[in-house]
Amino acid sequence: MRYRIVLAAALLLAVLFACTSENTDTRPTKPLAPEVEFSIQEESFEVMVDSTVAFVAKITQGADVACAWYIDNAKVAGTPSLIWKFDKTGIFIVRFEASNELGKEERQYIVRVKGIPLEVEFSVPAGDAEAIVGTPFEIVANVIGGDVQTEHYWNLDGVEEQSSATFSRTFTDAEIGLHAVLYMGKNTYDEGASAFWSINVKDLPLEVSYSPSDEVVDAMEGDELSFKATPVHGATGISYSWKLNGTEVCTESEYKHDCSAQGSFTLTLDIANAAGESTSRTWTLNVAEKTERHLLFDDFESSSLGESAYYKGNNVGGVSILQVVENPYKTSANSSSKVLVDKGSMMTNSSSGYFTFKVTTYPDGVTQIPESERAKYTKFRVKIYLGTTGFTPLLQADITLNPRSAPSLINGVEFDPVNPSLTAWNAAIKTNDWNELVYDFSNSKYGDSMNRLSNTGQLQFRVFVDFNNNGKVGADVYFDDFEFVE
Numbered sequence: 001m002r003y004r005i006v007l008a009a010a011l012l013l014a015v016l017f018a019c020t021s022e023n024t025d026t027r028p029t030k031p032l033a034p035e036v037e038f039s040i041q042e043e044s045f046e047v048m049v050d051s052t053v054a055f056v057a058k059i060t061q062g063a064d065v066a067c068a069w070y071i072d073n074a075k076v077a078g079t080p081s082l083i084w085k086f087d088k089t090g091i092f093i094v095r096f097e098a099s100n101e102l103g104k105e106e107r108q109y110i111v112r113v114k115g116i117p118l119e120v121e122f123s124v125p126a127g128d129a130e131a132i133v134g135t136p137f138e139i140v141a142n143v144i145g146g147d148v149q150t151e152h153y154w155n156l157d158g159v160e161e162q163s164s165a166t167f168s169r170t171f172t173d174a175e176i177g178l179h180a181v182l183y184m185g186k187n188t189y190d191e192g193a194s195a196f197w198s199i200n201v202k203d204l205p206l207e208v209s210y211s212p213s214d215e216v217v218d219a220m221e222g223d224e225l226s227f228k229a230t231p232v233h234g235a236t237g238i239s240y241s242w243k244l245n246g247t248e249v250c251t252e253s254e255y256k257h258d259c260s261a262q263g264s265f266t267l268t269l270d271i272a273n274a275a276g277e278s279t280s281r282t283w284t285l286n287v288a289e290k291t292e293r294h295l296l297f298d299d300f301e302s303s304s305l306g307e308s309a310y311y312k313g314n315n316v317g318g319v320s321i322l323q324v325v326e327n328p329y330k331t332s333a334n335s336s337s338k339v340l341v342d343k344g345s346m347m348t349n350s351s352s353g354y355f356t357f358k359v360t361t362y363p364d365g366v367t368q369i370p371e372s373e374r375a376k377y378t379k380f381r382v383k384i385y386l387g388t389t390g391f392t393p394l395l396q397a398d399i400t401l402n403p404r405s406a407p408s409l410i411n412g413v414e415f416d417p418v419n420p421s422l423t424a425w426n427a428a429i430k431t432n433d434w435n436e437l438v439y440d441f442s443n444s445k446y447g448d449s450m451n452r453l454s455n456t457g458q459l460q461f462r463v464f465v466d467f468n469n470n471g472k473v474g475a476d477v478y479f480d481d482f483e484f485v486e
Helices: 002-023 422-428
Strands: 035-038 044-048 051-061 066-071 074-077 081-086 090-100 103-114 119-122 127-132 137-145 151-156 159-162 166-169 177-186 192-202 207-211 216-220 224-233 239-244 247-250 254-258 263-272 278-288 294-298 311-313 322-326 338-343 354-358 379-385 394-396 434-440 458-462 476-485
Touching (some): 035 090, 051 090, 081 090, 127 137, 159 166, 224 278, 247 254
Parallel strands (some): 127 192
Antiparallel strands (some): 035 051, 066 074, 066 090, 090 103, 151 159, 239 247, 263 278, 294 476, 311 354, 338 476
């Protein structure tokens, strides 16, 4: 019996001893190399600039583990996790190391940091567009995304034109046709945008000015009439067809009609351009029998006594030497009641006895004489009473323009104004009576300086000139009936 109790006790002690040894083993455990779990599994990925990325490394095994994060080989952290903001564009190498004395574990990421895409909308959609000559054409670039310090560049036909958000140009007639416009934009992140336009520059609708503007034109036998069409807009590929009484007579922009026959004629001009636009104009030509035509400038009958506003002479002691007066020499050659006097008797120096008068307005000084009207006349006709002074009145274009010229016709007798002679003058002139003198602008010393009355604004008389040039004493000279003759 005792044996059994002892045996049982021994067995119990053995069991107790075995449990205690297993649970209380205090021998040191064997060190382990690091093991790590990562939150980001992809080894290469993309993010937008200014994005923040959390790189989380969880140490699952190992003791005394040292951690380090590197970006492009530069250490940026010594913790298991890294929170990093990528504020620049580019490709970056992000590397992690976990190490202890038994080993090391690494992980590497390739991070491509992209800029914010540049998004641009345009006021004129890219592609085909049209512009009109003389009208401002604009394309405005509106940045709607990636707008950090955006730079804009515009290129026209291969040449850089402008560097603002707006392309603006007013095309000219010489630029009619197709043009290429290229836009290129770039923001701080080197993100770009581009667009292309094919601009078809067109002319304005067909518009033409005509000369003469009047639809009815009166002429005389022997006249040459000029009709001209001047395109204002829409001249590309323009064509002309002039028809006289239905028969085509000219295909140029100007038609000159020789009035060789009397009668009424219908002149029609048809115009078309490359754009398919057309217009027409009709004139009625009334050609009458040849007679003299003249423009009576002033007969002084309706003028007030005194000085008129459209002519000017010298003053002596505040008194004008030029006045409208009662005609002191009424003869069959001129019985007018009023005439113009140049009081040369008041002058101490006969060469100063000149006067000027304007030819751009009528004697009222207000009503304009159109240049087209003045251009018809090539001669000036006037009546002059010289008495017995022997002075030779010369006419010049204006106060500054030379040469002066003598008349080409005296009382119907031809006189040479280029090489005048005293003998010819005395043979043609009448003393103590009115003389009719004609000054020819187109056949004298004037040459191209005057040619026609439209080429000058005023005329000037030098009344106290004589062939002998011996300084004769001044004397009064009278004028009447200023008129222009074709």
